[in-house]
Amino acid sequence: MKYMGHKGKLLNFLGDILIAESKNSRSIADPFCGSGAVSWFLAENTQKSIVSGDLQEFAICRAAAVTQRTAPIDAIKIYKPWLKRAHRLLSKITEKFPNAESSVEPDPNKTDNIIRLVLRSRVFCETVLPEILKGLRRQFPMTKAYGGHYFSPLQALLLDSLRSTLPTNEQERSVALAALIETASRCAASPGHTAQPFQPTTTSAKYILEAWQRPIDRLLIEATTAISLKHASLVGRATTGDFMATINSLEEGDLVFADPPYSDVHYSRFYHVLETLVKGVEIEVTGRGRYPDITERPSSRFSLKAQSKFAASDLIETCFNKKLGLVLTFPSGNASNGLSAQDFIQMGKNRYSSIEQYEVSSDFSTLGGNSKSRSARLMCQESIVCFRL
Template identity: 25%
Template structure:
């Protein structure tokens, strides 16, 4: 154990999406705990989410990144892939050129669909322009293979024009499938989508213009363009992510299935959902970007009808979910670092007691806490909350 390499926590990591409950602000706290229970086995990020831990630990250890949502695996692979950018020196220009050609053809095919945001508006005129775009969900775009966002999301989180560009970049990404650059392109597109969206940083619901001030705020985002943000992120990746000399695995599995195939002597970092709201409600749009499967969408938020429902978000199931996680970790003789909050679905003391009883006498369990400001991704009075983040650290004796 004395020869186990200490993981460096002081790593600058590019970020891709605005993520509710992201551990970016307290990642040093998390990595310190992982170092205390590090083995010569892999580190498994069991509920990877935005995959920032993969960004921190790339080129330091064998990473296993898992999340039930497919977009998380894309982000993890974007971080963990070993890049030789010199093998494709004109990559960014080539991607932008291909997407531009596709977007231009789309606009030319539908000249009547012109929604001008550069004019002066009354609130009523603006609302009418937005509503006309939302009605495109009933429009026939089938002459183009890539039209999902233009059809389903115009006038919601993005304008029609922004959606056409999202579709164009998504189509272009497929031209790079099977290359090391595929996931970097998709992740950079997620970044551009996030910073062009008029919502509050997630996709639970888009905002309506109900006043002059709210209209002007939404207009700020409607007047943005996808391409500059895409270029900015791709160039940042070229400057910050190079060779990764360590192997890695990424999975889109239920946490139980991932633990079931985990090698022995691993370290598991578990950051399950804390609240009753399901993450699939907040990030369905980027899940759809990755799947690009033309799902049935419903309600104002244009949600997928097959959204994942986590047992950690259901009060009647959360205790059993934790107990099963602890039992499977014990079965694999793994060490554990578990993040949880004093605002979670299960009381912290009850959670610690459950871990102690399930893991048993073969584990030494320690708890430590840190106070931090948790982002709720809102724009109003409740956009952040003071919470106490707890780490439950379980080391096999």
């Protein structure tokens, strides 16, 4: 899954380090688990129990789908009946619009046509659909908040239908929800995250059409199949919450892999669409990004410049006091939240008996541009730092 700052691309090197550093640990924690890429890797490649945490609920659903299961699961048994249930629900809506399936096909070379389609779709989702959906007594948060923006009306209705017809068996439901998150993230008409959808302008209209034509069913089957094959050796835990709660749940000798935010913009601003999907409850949204109210979006001390140093020091101090090993990834140079890998190293210096720093080149997201550069991606040195007791 595309995720800002995800460490999937570093796992060739980082994975070996985590395996070596955890050789005497019973559990390994991933308290900033994000896309779940590292939690999944650790679950599949170690005999340890993986303890995942994140402020965002969708991140926990992703991690849990693999770390809490110790055998593969039959994907066909999940998606066949699930797609059937969802399409049955969807057809109760589309049967009221006999040509709905064919209406999203303007000539991709005629920008004016695409723009008109997008604007019509927005009006349709805001004014026509809500009346029809009322009768179904279900929640349609994706359609009402994001239909005509991040998703075509039909995509949004299908995502809602899939969300409200998830399997009831716990393990099947967990895999299904993780696959649904991945599918929504791959279909969103936005640049890799969901801070703002593409707007129907002369330059961006074609990207909207291209995203709206992405096949939800096929992507869902692919994601379900891939996730269902992955599993852990030991059952892990995955809990939504602050990193301190995850770390405090560990035992002496366990290992923490810490990949905290480096940006002064909160992650929750960029991933609210996936969070809404997981919660499955209708919300009020505002602004170009169609954001839920700020009080509904988790805020991180790591993304507040005035607090980021205290958060970093809590991380180092708590790991040390609880006698936990720590592997940290962080940009080597100054990041926009005011921290660098060196700050963490300084904090650990008089505590941990050995600190080893590796540097790797990485391009990282500036979360849509920063004060120095409007480019959304920058090359940087990323540090992997091992703090040993």
